[in-house]
Amino acid sequence: MSTKDYLEKDYYKVLGVSKSASQDEIKSAYRKLARANHPDANKGDEQAEERFKEISEAYSVLSDEKRRKEYDDARSLFGGSYRPGGGTGAGGFDLGDLFGGAGGGTGAPGGGERLSDLFGGLFGGRGRAASSRRGADVETETTLTFNEAAEGVTRTFALSSEAACPTCKGSGARPGSAPKVCPKCAGTGHESKNLGGFSLSEPCSECKGRGLVTDDPCPTCSGSGRGKSTRKIQARIPAGVSDGQRIKIAGKGAPGENGGPAGDLYVVVHVQKHPVFGKSGENLTITVPVTYPEAVLGADIRVPTLNGMPVTVKIPPGTPSGRTLRVRGKGSRRRDGTLGDLLVTVEVQVPQSIGPEAREALEKYRAATSDQDPRRGLEARAKGA
Structure with missing residues (x-):
């Protein structure tokens, strides 16, 4: 995702909550929207699938207090309107304000550091785009008998998410060929853009942040290295869970990109009533x-x-x-x-x-x-x- 995409996406609007929404309100909105747009409940509906991705992306940022603050700071800094060319204008951002006056350079005390700190948090490094990305969190539901909830049980879940393309194994190249290091970014996955006084790194426009390009792309994934994956995992539901409880199972969500860690799996538990207990x-x-x-x-x-x-x-x-x-x-x-x-x-x-x-x-x-x-x-x- 480019810097422009990140800053211009209104995650609050995606979840239908206000900017002052509490974590409970954000969680409630996410659960409602995720349930309605989950791919398992909308077989073959590509629009619902894209909507589910947007919802998951928005929740992954707003549910994390640190990432939410960085996101809010970035949008406030640019007034919700990021323009790669820099400069000022109606609703724009005056780069001079950042460094204490018009025409100020990166030598102004603290200026470069503040911006580097801000975008370092957003994009995974001080002033440069991260080449890896954490996988999305996934939410599902299960129903347990009263006895299963009391004693704990292992359940099998069928999950749909993005994973390495099964044809090219994630390389993006047609089987029998191999990708090569991107000549534009030298394999780093990012490139610098001049913003009129300082530079900002973004995912490389040539390789889309992968660091690799191919002359003969995989026909299944069109060179992206990603594909749809339906997998089954076993997860242990601990003893003593209550009806409506949301269990976090770390590292069992969607796989990460470019070596990034997998997301987490959240299981909402429904417990059947017992006739006696x-x-x-x-x-x-x-x-x-x-x-x-x-x-x-x-x-x-x-x-x-x-x-x-x-x-x-x-x-x-x-x-x-x-x-x-x-x-x-x-x-x-x-x-x-x-x-x-x-x-x-x-x-x-x-x-x-x-x-x-x-x-x-x-x-x-x-x-x-x-x-x-x-x-x-x-x-x-x-x-x-």
């Missing part, structure tokens, strides 16, 4: 019904666990409905391999119908406890509120 942080939850006598008198009850081996839980006498008891080490697996706890919430069950003997016993119990009014003082407290 729930999740609270690193712990599992379960609601267990008990009878009224068990709650009043106490009892030892059997409670299921996620691994299928029930545990015995002691219900203390006088346990109220809604009380939660903790069973240590019987929850789901944490990322460090240890087990969380099982939180057992007691729910006292009231029978819908009872027999004559049970009714008689309850009537006697009510008579014996008639002096125990659980609502005593409630109305007075309500009036005093």
